[in-house]
Amino acid sequence: xxxxxxxxxxxxxxxxxxxxxxxxSGFTFSDFWMSWVRQAPGKGLEWVGKIxxxxxxxxxxxxxKGRFTISRENDKNSLYLQMNSLRAEDTAVYYCARGGYNLLxxxxxxxxxxx
Amino acid sequence: xxxxxxxxxxxxxxxQTITISCTGTSSDVGGYKYVSWYQQHPGKAPKxxxxxxxxxxxxxxxxxxxxxxxxxxxxxxSGLQPEDEADYYCSxxxxxxxxxxxxxxxxxVL
Numbered sequence: 388x389x390x391x392x393x394x395x396x397x398x399x400x401x402x403x404x405x406x407x408x409x410x411x412s413g414f415t416f417s418d419f420w421m422s423w424v425r426q427a428p429g430k431g432l433e434w435v436g437k438i439x440x441x442x443x444x445x446x447x448x449x450x451x452k453g454r455f456t457i458s459r460e461n462d463k464n465s466l467y468l469q470m471n472s473l474r475a476e477d478t479a480v481y482y483c484a485r486g487g488y489n490l491l492x493x494x495x496x497x498x499x500x501x502x
Numbered sequence: 503x504x505x506x507x508x509x510x511x512x513x514x515x516x517x518q519t520i521t522i523s524c525t526g527t528s529s530d531v532g533g534y535k536y537v538s539w540y541q542q543h544p545g546k547a548p549k550x551x552x553x554x555x556x557x558x559x560x561x562x563x564x565x566x567x568x569x570x571x572x573x574x575x576x577x578x579x580s581g582l583q584p585e586d587e588a589d590y591y592c593s594x595x596x597x598x599x600x601x602x603x604x605x606x607x608x609x610x611v612l
Contacts, residue, residue, distance in 0.1 A: 422601070424603075431591060431603060431604070431605050431606040432540070432542075432591050432593075432603040432606070433603065434600065434601040434602065434603060437601070446598075446600055447600075448600065482547060482548070487595075487601070488536045488538065488553075488593070488594075488595045488601055489536070489538055489550060489553040489554065490538065490540070490548070490550060490593075491550060492547040492548050492549070492550075493547065495547055
């Protein structure tokens with residue numbers, strides 16, 4: 388069974404940083420692109436970015452380019468999202484997902500950016 | 503990266519058939535077969551219901567079917583049931599090698 392467990396969310400001040408982690412199990416992690424998707428309170432889904440199987444290619448939504456970085460450690464079956472220069476509008480539930488366009492989702496972790 | 507266009511809400515009675523549309527452009531929906539549909543119940547993570555326009559994941563309900571014509575994809579739910587009441591999102595691969603979602607459709611079972 389595919390399992391994705393996000394962690395690292397919390398409350399952070401504007402301008403601050405946070406690193407999210409996603410622990411994967413139940414599949415061969417290194418065989419799949421991985422993605423991050425977020426959902427602001429009461430809003431729809433927004434794709435954040437994705438990373439290739441070997442980490443050699445990364446793509447981001449324009450609103451997070453230069454601030455967020457996706458990385459992975461295949462030997463640890465782990466995906467990461469480093470978020471810098473956080474803004475109030477980054478407040479959302481952040482989901483880790485298996486795949487680049489056909490997504491299987493974790494349960495999400497809440498990130499709140501507020502002073 | 504503009505969101506794909508979905509109706510805000512669709513409703514139907516139990517047993518009826520409803521269809522949700524998802525309109526994009528030739529740079530996303532119209533240009534690729536990588537359109538997916540997700541179901542999301544309140545407070546839960548999204549669940550993949552259809553991928554690559556019309557393929558159901560293993561174990562998925564055959565009451566859910568997908569199709570595409572030009573720049574518009576559609577999700578049809580037949581034999582509507584109370585548990586189908588949820589938010590539904592479409593997504594599409596884009597020419598920029600990114601992913602774009604629709605704004606979401608609230609399905610209400612009357």
